[in-house]
Amino acid sequence: MPAQSIWTLLSWGPDGWSDDIASGVLVTIALALATLPIGLVIGFFVAFAKQHEEPSLRLAGNIYTTVFRGLPELVTLFLFFFGMPLLLQYVVRLFNPDATIDVNSFVAGMIVLALIFSSYASEVFLSAFRAIPKGQYEGGYAIGLSKWQTMRLVILPQLIRIAFPGLENCWLSLLKDTSLVSVVNLAETLRQSGVAARVTKHSFLFYSVAALIFLALAVLSSIATSYILRYLGRREAR
Amino acid sequence: MSVSQAIAIDKPPPQARGWPRARILGYALVGIWILFGAGIVAYLVYAWNPEFFARYAPAYLQGLGTTLSLVAISMVLGAILSLPVAYGRMSKDPILSGLAYCYVYFFRGTPLLVQTYLVYYGIGSFRPELETVGLWWFFREAFYCGVFAFSLNTAAYQAEILRGAIESVPRGQWEGAASLGLHKLQTLRKVVLPQAIIVALRPYGNELILMIKASAIVAIITVYDLMGNAKLAYAKSFDIQAYIWVAIVYLVMVEILRHGVEWIERRITVHLHR
Numbered sequence: 001m002p003a004q005s006i007w008t009l010l011s012w013g014p015d016g017w018s019d020d021i022a023s024g025v026l027v028t029i030a031l032a033l034a035t036l037p038i039g040l041v042i043g044f045f046v047a048f049a050k051q052h053e054e055p056s057l058r059l060a061g062n063i064y065t066t067v068f069r070g071l072p073e074l075v076t077l078f079l080f081f082f083g084m085p086l087l088l089q090y091v092v093r094l095f096n097p098d099a100t101i102d103v104n105s106f107v108a109g110m111i112v113l114a115l116i117f118s119s120y121a122s123e124v125f126l127s128a129f130r131a132i133p134k135g136q137y138e139g140g141y142a143i144g145l146s147k148w149q150t151m152r153l154v155i156l157p158q159l160i161r162i163a164f165p166g167l168e169n170c171w172l173s174l175l176k177d178t179s180l181v182s183v184v185n186l187a188e189t190l191r192q193s194g195v196a197a198r199v200t201k202h203s204f205l206f207y208s209v210a211a212l213i214f215l216a217l218a219v220l221s222s223i224a225t226s227y228i229l230r231y232l233g234r235r236e237a238r
Numbered sequence: 239m240s241v242s243q244a245i246a247i248d249k250p251p252p253q254a255r256g257w258p259r260a261r262i263l264g265y266a267l268v269g270i271w272i273l274f275g276a277g278i279v280a281y282l283v284y285a286w287n288p289e290f291f292a293r294y295a296p297a298y299l300q301g302l303g304t305t306l307s308l309v310a311i312s313m314v315l316g317a318i319l320s321l322p323v324a325y326g327r328m329s330k331d332p333i334l335s336g337l338a339y340c341y342v343y344f345f346r347g348t349p350l351l352v353q354t355y356l357v358y359y360g361i362g363s364f365r366p367e368l369e370t371v372g373l374w375w376f377f378r379e380a381f382y383c384g385v386f387a388f389s390l391n392t393a394a395y396q397a398e399i400l401r402g403a404i405e406s407v408p409r410g411q412w413e414g415a416a417s418l419g420l421h422k423l424q425t426l427r428k429v430v431l432p433q434a435i436i437v438a439l440r441p442y443g444n445e446l447i448l449m450i451k452a453s454a455i456v457a458i459i460t461v462y463d464l465m466g467n468a469k470l471a472y473a474k475s476f477d478i479q480a481y482i483w484v485a486i487v488y489l490v491m492v493e494i495l496r497h498g499v500e501w502i503e504r505r506i507t508v509h510l511h512r
Contacts, residue, residue, distance in 0.1 A: 049264070052260060054260040054261050056264030056267070057260055057261075057267065058264075059264070059268055063268075066489075071488055072451040072452070074465060075485050078468075078472075079485060082478055083481065083482075172347075176349040177349070180351060183458055197359060202363070203355075203359040204356070204364070207352060210355075211352045211353070214349055215343075215348055
Protein backbone atom coordinates (compact mmCIF):
# COMPACT_ATOMS: atom_id res chain seq x y z
CA MET A 1 0.00 0.00 0.00
CA PRO A 2 1.48 3.38 -0.93
CA ALA A 3 1.97 5.69 1.99
CA GLN A 4 -0.84 8.19 2.10
CA SER A 5 -0.35 11.64 3.48
CA ILE A 6 -2.22 12.43 6.66
CA TRP A 7 -4.21 15.05 4.80
CA THR A 8 -5.61 12.39 2.48
CA LEU A 9 -6.40 10.21 5.47
CA LEU A 10 -8.18 13.05 7.21
CA SER A 11 -10.04 14.27 4.14
CA TRP A 12 -13.77 14.05 3.60
CA GLY A 13 -14.85 11.40 1.15
CA PRO A 14 -14.00 7.89 0.01
CA ASP A 15 -10.23 8.16 0.65
CA GLY A 16 -10.44 10.00 3.91
CA TRP A 17 -11.96 9.11 7.24
CA SER A 18 -13.40 12.45 8.36
CA ASP A 19 -16.91 11.62 7.23
CA ASP A 20 -16.87 8.30 9.09
CA ILE A 21 -15.55 9.89 12.25
CA ALA A 22 -18.05 12.75 11.95
CA SER A 23 -20.92 10.25 11.89
CA GLY A 24 -19.40 8.76 15.03
CA VAL A 25 -19.34 12.18 16.68
CA LEU A 26 -23.03 12.57 15.89
CA VAL A 27 -23.74 9.23 17.59
CA THR A 28 -21.70 10.32 20.64
CA ILE A 29 -23.62 13.57 20.93
CA ALA A 30 -26.96 11.85 20.33
CA LEU A 31 -26.20 9.27 23.02
CA ALA A 32 -25.17 11.88 25.57
CA LEU A 33 -28.12 14.14 24.82
CA ALA A 34 -30.59 11.25 24.90
CA THR A 35 -29.24 10.09 28.26
CA LEU A 36 -29.23 13.52 29.88
CA PRO A 37 -32.98 14.08 30.45
CA ILE A 38 -33.59 10.52 31.64
CA GLY A 39 -30.64 10.69 34.00
CA LEU A 40 -31.68 14.09 35.33
CA VAL A 41 -35.23 12.97 36.07
CA ILE A 42 -34.14 9.71 37.75
CA GLY A 43 -31.42 11.55 39.65
CA PHE A 44 -33.90 14.12 40.91
CA PHE A 45 -36.32 11.50 42.18
CA VAL A 46 -33.55 9.46 43.80
CA ALA A 47 -32.33 12.60 45.59
CA PHE A 48 -35.91 13.39 46.58
CA ALA A 49 -36.18 9.91 48.10
CA LYS A 50 -32.84 10.25 49.89
CA GLN A 51 -33.86 13.42 51.72
CA HIS A 52 -37.40 12.24 52.50
CA GLU A 53 -38.48 11.83 56.11
CA GLU A 54 -39.67 8.30 55.40
CA PRO A 55 -36.77 5.93 56.27
CA SER A 56 -37.73 3.21 53.79
CA LEU A 57 -37.62 5.71 50.92
CA ARG A 58 -34.19 6.90 52.07
CA LEU A 59 -32.96 3.32 52.22
CA ALA A 60 -34.19 2.56 48.70
CA GLY A 61 -32.48 5.68 47.34
CA ASN A 62 -29.21 4.94 49.14
CA ILE A 63 -29.10 1.38 47.79
CA TYR A 64 -29.53 2.78 44.29
CA THR A 65 -26.59 5.15 44.64
CA THR A 66 -24.38 2.59 46.36
CA VAL A 67 -24.91 0.01 43.64
CA PHE A 68 -24.55 2.15 40.55
CA ARG A 69 -21.77 4.33 41.91
CA GLY A 70 -19.86 1.36 43.24
CA LEU A 71 -19.87 -0.77 40.11
CA PRO A 72 -17.31 -0.01 37.42
CA GLU A 73 -19.04 1.50 34.39
CA LEU A 74 -17.72 -1.26 32.18
CA VAL A 75 -19.08 -4.01 34.43
CA THR A 76 -22.53 -2.38 34.51
CA LEU A 77 -22.43 -2.07 30.75
CA PHE A 78 -21.49 -5.71 30.19
CA LEU A 79 -24.00 -6.94 32.76
CA PHE A 80 -26.78 -5.11 30.98
CA PHE A 81 -25.62 -5.77 27.46
CA PHE A 82 -25.28 -9.51 28.01
CA GLY A 83 -27.65 -10.01 30.93
CA MET A 84 -30.69 -8.04 29.81
CA PRO A 85 -31.34 -10.12 26.66
CA LEU A 86 -31.26 -13.28 28.80
CA LEU A 87 -33.77 -11.84 31.23
CA LEU A 88 -36.02 -10.43 28.51
CA GLN A 89 -35.83 -13.66 26.57
CA TYR A 90 -36.84 -15.61 29.67
CA VAL A 91 -39.87 -13.36 30.15
CA VAL A 92 -40.87 -13.25 26.49
CA ARG A 93 -40.55 -16.99 26.06
CA LEU A 94 -43.30 -17.47 28.62
CA PHE A 95 -45.63 -16.09 25.96
CA ASN A 96 -43.90 -16.85 22.71
CA PRO A 97 -41.56 -19.86 22.90
CA ASP A 98 -39.42 -19.11 19.87
CA ALA A 99 -38.79 -15.41 20.19
CA THR A 100 -35.21 -14.16 20.26
CA ILE A 101 -34.21 -10.87 21.71
CA ASP A 102 -31.32 -8.68 20.69
CA VAL A 103 -30.49 -5.56 22.59
CA ASN A 104 -29.53 -2.55 20.56
CA SER A 105 -26.17 -1.27 21.78
CA PHE A 106 -27.42 2.33 21.64
CA VAL A 107 -30.34 1.50 23.96
CA ALA A 108 -28.18 -0.60 26.27
CA GLY A 109 -25.63 2.22 26.42
CA MET A 110 -28.36 4.74 27.09
CA ILE A 111 -29.81 2.73 29.98
CA VAL A 112 -26.43 2.08 31.58
CA LEU A 113 -25.24 5.68 31.20
CA ALA A 114 -28.55 6.93 32.62
CA LEU A 115 -28.13 4.67 35.66
CA ILE A 116 -24.58 5.90 36.27
CA PHE A 117 -25.33 9.55 35.53
CA SER A 118 -28.40 9.55 37.76
CA SER A 119 -26.55 8.03 40.71
CA TYR A 120 -23.94 10.81 40.54
CA ALA A 121 -26.54 13.50 39.81
CA SER A 122 -28.62 12.36 42.78
CA GLU A 123 -25.73 13.22 45.10
CA VAL A 124 -25.54 16.69 43.55
CA PHE A 125 -29.29 17.19 43.87
CA LEU A 126 -29.16 15.88 47.45
CA SER A 127 -26.63 18.48 48.56
CA ALA A 128 -28.70 21.14 46.77
CA PHE A 129 -31.80 19.97 48.66
CA ARG A 130 -29.87 20.32 51.91
CA ALA A 131 -28.79 23.85 50.98
CA ILE A 132 -32.41 25.03 50.77
CA PRO A 133 -33.68 26.19 54.15
CA LYS A 134 -36.80 24.63 55.62
CA GLY A 135 -38.43 28.06 55.71
CA GLN A 136 -38.81 27.94 51.94
CA TYR A 137 -41.12 24.94 52.22
CA GLU A 138 -42.96 26.45 55.16
CA GLY A 139 -43.38 29.73 53.31
CA GLY A 140 -44.83 27.86 50.38
CA TYR A 141 -47.31 26.01 52.58
CA ALA A 142 -48.16 29.20 54.45
CA ILE A 143 -49.40 30.92 51.31
CA GLY A 144 -51.55 27.94 50.53
CA LEU A 145 -49.51 26.07 47.94
CA SER A 146 -49.85 22.32 47.86
CA LYS A 147 -46.80 20.08 48.36
CA TRP A 148 -46.38 19.57 44.62
CA GLN A 149 -46.84 23.30 43.87
CA THR A 150 -44.27 24.24 46.52
CA MET A 151 -41.82 21.79 44.97
CA ARG A 152 -42.42 23.06 41.45
CA LEU A 153 -42.71 26.80 42.04
CA VAL A 154 -40.53 27.46 45.09
CA ILE A 155 -37.96 24.70 45.54
CA LEU A 156 -37.15 23.54 42.02
CA PRO A 157 -36.03 26.93 40.61
CA GLN A 158 -33.60 27.38 43.51
CA LEU A 159 -32.52 23.76 43.37
CA ILE A 160 -31.50 23.96 39.72
CA ARG A 161 -29.44 27.06 40.33
CA ILE A 162 -27.58 25.51 43.28
CA ALA A 163 -27.10 22.14 41.58
CA PHE A 164 -26.00 23.52 38.23
CA PRO A 165 -22.19 23.52 38.67
CA GLY A 166 -22.26 19.98 40.05
CA LEU A 167 -24.48 18.83 37.22
CA GLU A 168 -22.04 20.32 34.75
CA ASN A 169 -19.36 17.98 36.12
CA CYS A 170 -21.76 15.06 35.81
CA TRP A 171 -22.43 16.02 32.19
CA LEU A 172 -18.70 16.13 31.41
CA SER A 173 -18.17 12.66 32.84
CA LEU A 174 -21.23 11.44 30.95
CA LEU A 175 -19.65 12.75 27.75
CA LYS A 176 -16.46 10.85 28.54
CA ASP A 177 -18.31 7.70 29.57
CA THR A 178 -20.02 7.48 26.17
CA SER A 179 -16.66 6.27 24.82
CA LEU A 180 -17.12 3.06 26.84
CA VAL A 181 -20.11 2.07 24.74
CA SER A 182 -17.68 1.60 21.83
CA VAL A 183 -16.67 -1.74 23.36
CA VAL A 184 -20.16 -3.14 22.68
CA ASN A 185 -19.83 -2.11 19.03
CA LEU A 186 -21.72 1.15 18.99
CA ALA A 187 -20.31 3.17 16.06
CA GLU A 188 -19.48 6.30 18.05
CA THR A 189 -16.39 8.53 17.88
CA LEU A 190 -13.89 6.15 19.45
CA ARG A 191 -15.18 3.12 17.59
CA GLN A 192 -14.99 4.88 14.22
CA SER A 193 -11.51 6.23 14.96
CA GLY A 194 -10.47 2.72 15.98
CA VAL A 195 -11.72 1.31 12.68
CA ALA A 196 -9.80 3.99 10.81
CA ALA A 197 -6.70 3.25 12.91
CA ARG A 198 -6.86 -0.46 12.20
CA VAL A 199 -7.45 -0.09 8.47
CA THR A 200 -4.81 2.57 7.82
CA LYS A 201 -2.31 1.50 10.52
CA HIS A 202 -2.07 5.13 11.63
CA SER A 203 -3.17 4.41 15.19
CA PHE A 204 -1.52 7.36 16.83
CA LEU A 205 -3.05 9.82 14.38
CA PHE A 206 -6.60 8.58 14.67
CA TYR A 207 -6.63 8.07 18.43
CA SER A 208 -5.24 11.61 18.77
CA VAL A 209 -8.10 12.80 16.59
CA ALA A 210 -10.54 11.02 18.90
CA ALA A 211 -8.92 12.62 21.95
CA LEU A 212 -9.09 16.06 20.36
CA ILE A 213 -12.75 15.57 19.48
CA PHE A 214 -13.60 14.70 23.08
CA LEU A 215 -11.58 17.71 24.20
CA ALA A 216 -13.47 19.94 21.76
CA LEU A 217 -16.79 18.58 23.01
CA ALA A 218 -15.73 19.40 26.58
CA VAL A 219 -14.75 22.94 25.58
CA LEU A 220 -18.04 23.43 23.70
CA SER A 221 -19.95 22.19 26.74
CA SER A 222 -18.23 24.63 29.05
CA ILE A 223 -19.00 27.49 26.65
CA ALA A 224 -22.64 26.40 26.53
CA THR A 225 -22.89 26.00 30.29
CA SER A 226 -21.38 29.44 30.91
CA TYR A 227 -24.16 30.88 28.73
CA ILE A 228 -26.78 28.98 30.69
CA LEU A 229 -25.21 30.10 33.97
CA ARG A 230 -25.33 33.72 32.84
CA TYR A 231 -28.98 33.24 31.90
CA LEU A 232 -29.76 31.71 35.28
CA GLY A 233 -27.89 34.53 37.00
CA ARG A 234 -29.91 37.12 35.11
CA ARG A 235 -33.12 35.39 36.11
CA GLU A 236 -31.99 35.56 39.71
CA ALA A 237 -31.08 39.26 39.56
CA ARG A 238 -34.50 40.24 38.29
CA MET B 239 -56.77 30.37 72.75
CA SER B 240 -56.35 28.11 75.75
CA VAL B 241 -53.00 27.25 77.32
CA SER B 242 -53.17 23.63 76.30
CA GLN B 243 -53.54 24.61 72.64
CA ALA B 244 -50.51 26.91 72.82
CA ILE B 245 -48.44 24.07 74.27
CA ALA B 246 -49.71 21.71 71.61
CA ILE B 247 -48.41 24.03 68.89
CA ASP B 248 -44.91 24.05 70.40
CA LYS B 249 -44.63 20.27 70.21
CA PRO B 250 -42.75 18.81 67.29
CA PRO B 251 -45.04 17.64 64.52
CA PRO B 252 -46.24 14.10 65.19
CA GLN B 253 -44.61 11.30 63.28
CA ALA B 254 -46.79 10.15 60.43
CA ARG B 255 -48.51 6.97 61.47
CA GLY B 256 -50.31 4.31 59.58
CA TRP B 257 -49.63 4.05 55.87
CA PRO B 258 -49.08 7.40 54.17
CA ARG B 259 -48.37 7.26 50.46
CA ALA B 260 -44.61 7.84 50.88
CA ARG B 261 -44.33 4.84 53.18
CA ILE B 262 -46.19 2.57 50.78
CA LEU B 263 -43.91 3.70 47.97
CA GLY B 264 -40.80 3.34 50.12
CA TYR B 265 -41.68 -0.19 51.24
CA ALA B 266 -42.52 -1.08 47.65
CA LEU B 267 -39.13 0.20 46.41
CA VAL B 268 -37.21 -1.54 49.18
CA GLY B 269 -39.24 -4.64 48.37
CA ILE B 270 -38.15 -4.38 44.74
CA TRP B 271 -34.51 -4.12 45.82
CA ILE B 272 -34.92 -7.16 48.11
CA LEU B 273 -36.55 -9.10 45.27
CA PHE B 274 -33.73 -8.02 42.97
CA GLY B 275 -31.05 -9.11 45.42
CA ALA B 276 -32.87 -12.33 46.18
CA GLY B 277 -33.24 -12.94 42.45
CA ILE B 278 -29.50 -12.64 41.94
CA VAL B 279 -28.74 -14.88 44.90
CA ALA B 280 -31.31 -17.39 43.66
CA TYR B 281 -29.80 -17.30 40.20
CA LEU B 282 -26.30 -17.85 41.57
CA VAL B 283 -27.54 -20.79 43.65
CA TYR B 284 -29.51 -22.20 40.73
CA ALA B 285 -26.60 -21.76 38.34
CA TRP B 286 -24.08 -23.03 40.90
CA ASN B 287 -21.53 -24.91 38.96
CA PRO B 288 -18.58 -26.39 40.88
CA GLU B 289 -16.73 -26.90 37.62
CA PHE B 290 -17.06 -23.22 36.69
CA PHE B 291 -15.90 -22.23 40.13
CA ALA B 292 -12.95 -24.59 40.22
CA ARG B 293 -11.90 -23.46 36.79
CA TYR B 294 -12.19 -19.70 37.10
CA ALA B 295 -11.89 -18.84 40.81
CA PRO B 296 -8.07 -19.03 40.77
CA ALA B 297 -8.04 -16.87 37.64
CA TYR B 298 -10.28 -14.34 39.36
CA LEU B 299 -7.97 -14.22 42.36
CA GLN B 300 -4.98 -13.69 40.13
CA GLY B 301 -6.92 -11.00 38.26
CA LEU B 302 -7.72 -9.31 41.55
CA GLY B 303 -3.98 -9.22 42.25
CA THR B 304 -3.33 -7.67 38.84
CA THR B 305 -6.04 -5.05 39.38
CA LEU B 306 -4.74 -4.14 42.82
CA SER B 307 -1.12 -3.88 41.72
CA LEU B 308 -2.10 -1.83 38.67
CA VAL B 309 -4.03 0.61 40.85
CA ALA B 310 -1.37 0.74 43.56
CA ILE B 311 1.52 1.37 41.16
CA SER B 312 -0.46 3.96 39.19
CA MET B 313 -1.57 5.78 42.33
CA VAL B 314 2.00 6.01 43.67
CA LEU B 315 3.52 7.04 40.33
CA GLY B 316 0.65 9.49 39.81
CA ALA B 317 1.25 10.97 43.27
CA ILE B 318 4.94 11.52 42.47
CA LEU B 319 4.13 13.01 39.05
CA SER B 320 1.41 15.19 40.53
CA LEU B 321 3.95 17.12 42.63
CA PRO B 322 5.57 19.03 39.74
CA VAL B 323 2.19 19.46 38.04
CA ALA B 324 0.63 20.94 41.18
CA TYR B 325 3.73 23.13 41.61
CA GLY B 326 3.32 24.34 38.03
CA ARG B 327 -0.40 25.02 38.54
CA MET B 328 0.37 27.20 41.56
CA SER B 329 3.41 28.94 40.10
CA LYS B 330 3.30 32.57 39.02
CA ASP B 331 5.34 31.88 35.90
CA PRO B 332 2.81 32.02 33.01
CA ILE B 333 4.63 29.44 30.87
CA LEU B 334 4.92 26.93 33.70
CA SER B 335 1.36 27.38 34.88
CA GLY B 336 0.08 27.33 31.29
CA LEU B 337 1.83 24.03 30.61
CA ALA B 338 0.50 22.50 33.82
CA TYR B 339 -2.99 23.77 32.99
CA CYS B 340 -2.87 22.18 29.53
CA TYR B 341 -1.68 18.90 31.01
CA VAL B 342 -4.49 18.82 33.54
CA TYR B 343 -7.08 19.94 30.98
CA PHE B 344 -6.07 17.29 28.48
CA PHE B 345 -6.08 14.39 30.91
CA ARG B 346 -9.27 15.43 32.61
CA GLY B 347 -11.07 16.36 29.40
CA THR B 348 -10.56 13.17 27.44
CA PRO B 349 -11.84 9.69 28.30
CA LEU B 350 -9.39 7.38 30.02
CA LEU B 351 -10.22 4.73 27.43
CA VAL B 352 -8.99 7.04 24.65
CA GLN B 353 -5.80 7.77 26.60
CA THR B 354 -5.21 4.06 27.11
CA TYR B 355 -5.72 3.35 23.40
CA LEU B 356 -3.44 6.26 22.54
CA VAL B 357 -0.66 4.73 24.62
CA TYR B 358 -1.14 1.05 23.79
CA TYR B 359 -2.10 1.20 20.09
CA GLY B 360 -0.91 4.72 19.29
CA ILE B 361 2.58 4.80 20.77
CA GLY B 362 2.84 1.07 20.19
CA SER B 363 2.53 1.64 16.45
CA PHE B 364 5.96 3.31 16.36
CA ARG B 365 7.66 -0.01 16.85
CA PRO B 366 10.85 0.56 14.79
CA GLU B 367 11.50 3.91 16.45
CA LEU B 368 10.85 2.49 19.91
CA GLU B 369 13.17 -0.41 19.21
CA THR B 370 16.00 1.93 18.30
CA VAL B 371 15.43 3.93 21.50
CA GLY B 372 15.20 0.69 23.45
CA LEU B 373 11.74 1.26 24.90
CA TRP B 374 9.88 -1.37 22.93
CA TRP B 375 9.90 -3.88 25.82
CA PHE B 376 7.88 -1.36 27.81
CA PHE B 377 5.24 -0.44 25.24
CA ARG B 378 4.86 -4.02 24.09
CA GLU B 379 3.34 -5.07 27.40
CA ALA B 380 -0.32 -4.12 27.79
CA PHE B 381 0.08 -4.01 31.57
CA TYR B 382 2.89 -1.44 31.41
CA CYS B 383 0.90 0.64 28.93
CA GLY B 384 -2.04 0.54 31.32
CA VAL B 385 0.16 1.67 34.19
CA PHE B 386 1.62 4.44 32.01
CA ALA B 387 -1.77 5.80 30.91
CA PHE B 388 -3.31 5.47 34.37
CA SER B 389 -0.38 7.21 36.07
CA LEU B 390 -0.55 10.16 33.68
CA ASN B 391 -4.32 10.35 34.12
CA THR B 392 -4.40 10.13 37.90
CA ALA B 393 -1.49 12.59 38.15
CA ALA B 394 -3.72 15.24 36.58
CA TYR B 395 -6.52 14.58 39.06
CA GLN B 396 -4.19 14.29 42.04
CA ALA B 397 -2.45 17.54 41.12
CA GLU B 398 -5.80 19.32 41.29
CA ILE B 399 -6.60 17.68 44.64
CA LEU B 400 -3.21 18.70 46.01
CA ARG B 401 -3.53 22.24 44.74
CA GLY B 402 -7.04 22.61 46.14
CA ALA B 403 -5.92 21.30 49.52
CA ILE B 404 -2.84 23.52 49.77
CA GLU B 405 -4.76 26.58 48.63
CA SER B 406 -7.47 25.85 51.21
CA VAL B 407 -4.96 26.62 53.96
CA PRO B 408 -5.21 30.36 54.63
CA ARG B 409 -2.29 32.63 53.74
CA GLY B 410 -1.94 33.68 57.35
CA GLN B 411 -0.61 30.21 58.18
CA TRP B 412 2.30 30.72 55.76
CA GLU B 413 2.96 34.21 57.08
CA GLY B 414 2.74 33.09 60.70
CA ALA B 415 5.25 30.31 60.08
CA ALA B 416 7.55 32.70 58.20
CA SER B 417 7.47 35.14 61.10
CA LEU B 418 8.50 32.29 63.41
CA GLY B 419 11.54 31.81 61.21
CA LEU B 420 10.52 28.55 59.49
CA HIS B 421 11.64 28.31 55.91
CA LYS B 422 9.29 27.32 53.11
CA LEU B 423 9.85 23.57 53.15
CA GLN B 424 9.50 23.40 56.92
CA THR B 425 6.32 25.45 56.73
CA LEU B 426 4.91 23.12 54.11
CA ARG B 427 5.78 20.01 56.08
CA LYS B 428 4.95 21.09 59.60
CA VAL B 429 2.20 23.68 59.19
CA VAL B 430 0.45 23.49 55.86
CA LEU B 431 0.39 19.80 54.98
CA PRO B 432 -1.14 18.59 58.27
CA GLN B 433 -4.04 20.94 57.65
CA ALA B 434 -4.22 20.19 53.93
CA ILE B 435 -4.41 16.43 54.50
CA ILE B 436 -7.76 16.80 56.25
CA VAL B 437 -9.15 18.57 53.19
CA ALA B 438 -7.47 16.23 50.74
CA LEU B 439 -8.33 12.91 52.36
CA ARG B 440 -11.82 12.54 50.96
CA PRO B 441 -10.90 13.54 47.38
CA TYR B 442 -7.91 11.18 47.51
CA GLY B 443 -10.18 8.40 48.69
CA ASN B 444 -12.60 9.16 45.88
CA GLU B 445 -9.75 9.16 43.38
CA LEU B 446 -8.62 5.75 44.63
CA ILE B 447 -12.16 4.40 44.25
CA LEU B 448 -12.43 5.93 40.77
CA MET B 449 -9.12 4.32 39.81
CA ILE B 450 -10.25 0.89 40.98
CA LYS B 451 -13.42 1.27 38.95
CA ALA B 452 -11.59 2.65 35.94
CA SER B 453 -8.99 -0.12 36.06
CA ALA B 454 -11.61 -2.41 34.51
CA ILE B 455 -10.81 -0.58 31.27
CA VAL B 456 -7.46 -2.34 30.87
CA ALA B 457 -9.38 -5.54 30.19
CA ILE B 458 -10.08 -4.08 26.74
CA ILE B 459 -6.38 -3.82 25.92
CA THR B 460 -5.95 -7.52 26.77
CA VAL B 461 -4.68 -7.22 30.35
CA TYR B 462 -5.99 -10.09 32.42
CA ASP B 463 -7.07 -8.14 35.44
CA LEU B 464 -10.27 -8.95 37.36
CA MET B 465 -12.47 -7.73 34.51
CA GLY B 466 -10.23 -9.32 31.89
CA ASN B 467 -10.63 -12.71 33.51
CA ALA B 468 -14.38 -12.19 33.71
CA LYS B 469 -14.43 -11.42 29.99
CA LEU B 470 -12.41 -14.54 29.30
CA ALA B 471 -14.67 -16.68 31.48
CA TYR B 472 -17.75 -15.29 29.75
CA ALA B 473 -16.30 -15.81 26.29
CA LYS B 474 -15.56 -19.44 27.13
CA SER B 475 -18.69 -20.35 29.06
CA PHE B 476 -21.38 -17.86 27.92
CA ASP B 477 -22.43 -17.85 31.55
CA ILE B 478 -23.61 -14.47 32.84
CA GLN B 479 -22.52 -15.36 36.37
CA ALA B 480 -19.00 -14.56 35.19
CA TYR B 481 -19.97 -10.89 35.27
CA ILE B 482 -22.20 -11.13 38.35
CA TRP B 483 -19.33 -12.47 40.45
CA VAL B 484 -16.97 -9.79 39.24
CA ALA B 485 -19.57 -7.10 39.95
CA ILE B 486 -19.90 -8.37 43.53
CA VAL B 487 -16.12 -8.30 44.02
CA TYR B 488 -15.83 -4.72 42.73
CA LEU B 489 -18.78 -3.58 44.82
CA VAL B 490 -17.30 -5.09 47.98
CA MET B 491 -13.90 -3.48 47.30
CA VAL B 492 -15.42 -0.06 46.72
CA GLU B 493 -17.61 -0.26 49.82
CA ILE B 494 -14.70 -1.33 52.03
CA LEU B 495 -12.63 1.59 50.75
CA ARG B 496 -15.46 4.07 51.12
CA HIS B 497 -16.11 3.10 54.72
CA GLY B 498 -12.38 2.98 55.41
CA VAL B 499 -11.95 6.55 54.21
CA GLU B 500 -14.90 7.67 56.32
CA TRP B 501 -13.39 5.96 59.36
CA ILE B 502 -10.00 7.64 58.85
CA GLU B 503 -11.70 10.97 58.34
CA ARG B 504 -13.55 10.59 61.64
CA ARG B 505 -10.28 9.70 63.34
CA ILE B 506 -8.22 12.62 62.06
CA THR B 507 -10.89 15.25 62.64
CA VAL B 508 -11.53 14.30 66.26
CA HIS B 509 -10.04 17.62 67.41
CA LEU B 510 -12.54 19.54 65.27
CA HIS B 511 -15.61 17.98 66.88
CA ARG B 512 -16.83 19.26 70.16
